[in-house]
Amino acid sequence: MHISSKIKSVPPSGIRKFFDIVSQMKDVVSLGVGEPDFVTPWRIREACIYSLGKGYTTYTSNYGLLELRRLIAADIEKTYGVEYNPENQLLITVGASEAIMLVMHAILEPGDEVIIPEPCFVAYKPCVIFAGGNPVTVCTDHTSGFLPAPEEIEAAVTPRTRAIFLSYPNNPTGAVMPKETLQAIVDIAVKHNLYIISDDIYDKLIYGETHTCIPSLPGAYQRTVYVNGFSKAYAMTGWRIGFAAANPELLEAMMKVHQYMVMCAPIMAQMAAIEAMKNGEQDMQDMVRQYNHRRGLIVKSLNNMGLECTTPKGAFYAFPSIKSTGLSSEEFAEKLLLEEKVAVVPGNSFGDCGEGYVRCAYATSIQNIQIAMERMSRFVKKISS
Numbered sequence: 001m002h003i004s005s006k007i008k009s010v011p012p013s014g015i016r017k018f019f020d021i022v023s024q025m026k027d028v029v030s031l032g033v034g035e036p037d038f039v040t041p042w043r044i045r046e047a048c049i050y051s052l053g054k055g056y057t058t059y060t061s062n063y064g065l066l067e068l069r070r071l072i073a074a075d076i077e078k079t080y081g082v083e084y085n086p087e088n089q090l091l092i093t094v095g096a097s098e099a100i101m102l103v104m105h106a107i108l109e110p111g112d113e114v115i116i117p118e119p120c121f122v123a124y125k126p127c128v129i130f131a132g133g134n135p136v137t138v139c140t141d142h143t144s145g146f147l148p149a150p151e152e153i154e155a156a157v158t159p160r161t162r163a164i165f166l167s168y169p170n171n172p173t174g175a176v177m178p179k180e181t182l183q184a185i186v187d188i189a190v191k192h193n194l195y196i197i198s199d200d201i202y203d204k205l206i207y208g209e210t211h212t213c214i215p216s217l218p219g220a221y222q223r224t225v226y227v228n229g230f231s232k233a234y235a236m237t238g239w240r241i242g243f244a245a246a247n248p249e250l251l252e253a254m255m256k257v258h259q260y261m262v263m264c265a266p267i268m269a270q271m272a273a274i275e276a277m278k279n280g281e282q283d284m285q286d287m288v289r290q291y292n293h294r295r296g297l298i299v300k301s302l303n304n305m306g307l308e309c310t311t312p313k314g315a316f317y318a319f320p321s322i323k324s325t326g327l328s329s330e331e332f333a334e335k336l337l338l339e340e341k342v343a344v345v346p347g348n349s350f351g352d353c354g355e356g357y358v359r360c361a362y363a364t365s366i367q368n369i370q371i372a373m374e375r376m377s378r379f380v381k382k383i384s385s
């Protein structure tokens with residue numbers, strides 16, 4: 001039977017394929033999947049249980065519960081000074097993932113181009129393609145701190161360009177883009193009348209840097225779709241709650257797709273997110289402190305074993321170069337897994353220019369990181385001798 005060529009053109013996620021193998025093996029230490037090792041804080045789980053006890057089991061408004069939208073709008077205003085009207089500028093989605101897909105469907109005509117700096121989160125390119133667009137990638141590497149120069153972004157603009165995708169702190173590199181560079185890219189978007197899609201899912205996981213919220217920059221507000229969610233900061237990956245904020249016209253277009261695709265995000269998860277917004281700050285800060293501690297350990301260990309690793313400034317990933325070993329990313333990850341039972345993700349899963357790197361998530365215990373680093377160091381010594 002026929003399968004759409006658009007769908008066939010996109011390979012399944014390299015990460016999932018790899019972790020299907022990992023799940024069949026024993027005693028593997030995994031630095032693989034990008035999700036917190038913490039269980040969702042108890043007060044958040046309890047809020048969900050309470051809401052179920054009260055019988056909250058219905059659909060909500062397509063936009064999501066107004067109380068949750070109000071809390072999110074207040075948090076964005078307090079943290080970044082950016083105002084969104086919770087009535088018509090905020091949409092609660094099924095994870096940030098859904099928000100990203102909605103934007104693409106809302107803004108793209110067939111053949112429109114979206115500029116995406118790489119390496120990047122695995123879903124961006126497929127979302128563009130599924131919505132009929134063409135992803136145009138701009139490669140970065142560790143010599144520039146995995147940051148594209150604004151001129152490189154501008155060089156990728158064509159008459160078909162509709163949007164620029166930005167996501168800092170970045171998955172998989174942990175890079176944070178300085179405010180001046182972001183402003184220069186906003187100016188390019190203004191000059192060429194482009195949207196900016198800002199995926200800020202790691203904004204709260206940042207270490208000693210200040211996060212710049214793109215819509216707070218001059219010229220950015222009207223043309224930026226701000227995407228965020230609860231998965232990473234509040235250890236809520238399984239709840240599937242994210243959100244998008246944009247100008248009312250674009251948000252309504254996104255809402256239309258959302259309405260016919262999923263109707264609304266699950267009410268129990270929205271109730272839990274309300275608790276996270278009201279009382280989750282302390283728990284979140286505790287987790288961030290622990291990620292920061294682990295970050296120091298992993299970066300030092302990787303550099304000590306001869307794998308050059310720039311210090312990630314946010315998120316919970318280290319992205320060392322493995323070029324000195326002479327192996328490809330996939331060979332390195334596969335051999336490391338089979339010979340030392342450590343799982344890392346080949347860098348090329350995040351785009352072609354991720355070749356020569358591997359992603360090591362430090363969202364796991366200090367003890368696991370220590371064991372993984374010992375095994376990995378032994379492996380690097382063995383293959384270099």
Ligand SMILES: Cc1ncc(COP(=O)(O)O)c(C=O)c1O
Nearest residue numbers: 095096097121171201229231242
């Ligand atoms: C950059 C980035 N954006 C979005 C997501 C998806 O988040 P959610 O769980 O909210 O769908 C991820 C998950 O790994 C991510 O790394």
